[in-house]
Amino acid sequence: MKPGSYKSFSELFQTLDPAEVSKQVLSASSADVKAAISKAGHCSLEDFAALLSPAAEPFLEEMAVQANRLTRKRFGKTIQMFVPMYLSNECQNICTYCGFSLGNKIPRLTLSKAQFLKEIEAVKKWGFEHILLVTGESHLVGMDYFLEMIPIAREHFAHVSIEVQPLEEEDYLKLHQAGVESVLVYQETYNEESYAQHHTKGKKSKFYNRLETPEKIARAGINKIGLGSLLGLADWRVDAWFAGLHLVYMREKYWRSRYSLAFPRLQPAEGIVDPAVVTTERNLAQIICAYRLLDETVDLSLSTRESKRFRDHAIQLGVTTMSAGSRTDPGGYQTSKTELEQFEISDERTPAEVAKMLTCAGLEPVWKDWDQVISG
């Protein structure tokens, strides 16, 4: 398969049957896994399927060794640090797994400029230079609001990323000109049926609109694009394979952009469903190693959704980017209230404590992102 030869990712996606992908993953043998490990960093999508298979589980140690080797070769002994900041929890979508979902009776808040500046002041004290701005999806929080807030963020941070609703190419162009370096848009699940069950109302229910968004971001010249799926909505092996395919497609076709992958697991929040499929920490470690063996250049990002213990181990697998001290509610860095939050976090250490853990593990926490200097 040559993913980049398709006109669009949607076109490629529609040629594939998730049931066949599942069959391919489940039928991989130990020999397939060993062959894939021997090609670490140059794996095909068939190898990648083997690395995600049940047959790969006994080889997790070997995969971890290769993942660590490739990560150190490419990224050195560093972990990039970032802090998420929620600008608004207004949302007109119903997503069954999210605390901000329209039906949830929670107080809603969109930060004013003055509140935003106070939040900035709070996280700057910790030393962050990379901020991820997050919102729900609401007509109250659109391009006018983003274009007001992003220049403020640019004044205070070396790197500004956003995770907001899918936008049009011309909007991404404007955001790029305003100083946005990275845009994250996770597909949540590549299983259309499960997607429909978990996104029952609002613009987010349009599966293909979301699927096509990373290409709009790339065409607008955004430097870095975040892909991924929310683990817990459908079979994690199949979702991780499709996220890998999406990455390979984007890399082949839009090679000027850089990419990151995230692998959040469903976490508790106000009014949300339990995961339909459980992804254990061991499964998550397998996914991280498989992504690294598929692509030695991709940033792998791990949030505070995961436990302290898991995060401390994951830094030796392939993770290159971490958040710390995170709050998932607008205004959360100035208050200790949690009723506005999107989901509960697990690793509650301060950024200084996380940095100390990294240093003790022989890694350097990097607070500054130099990309904008390089990309001009």
Ligand code: SF4
């Ligand atoms: S996941 Fe995003 S779009 Fe869905 S309810 Fe939550 S904030 Fe809104």
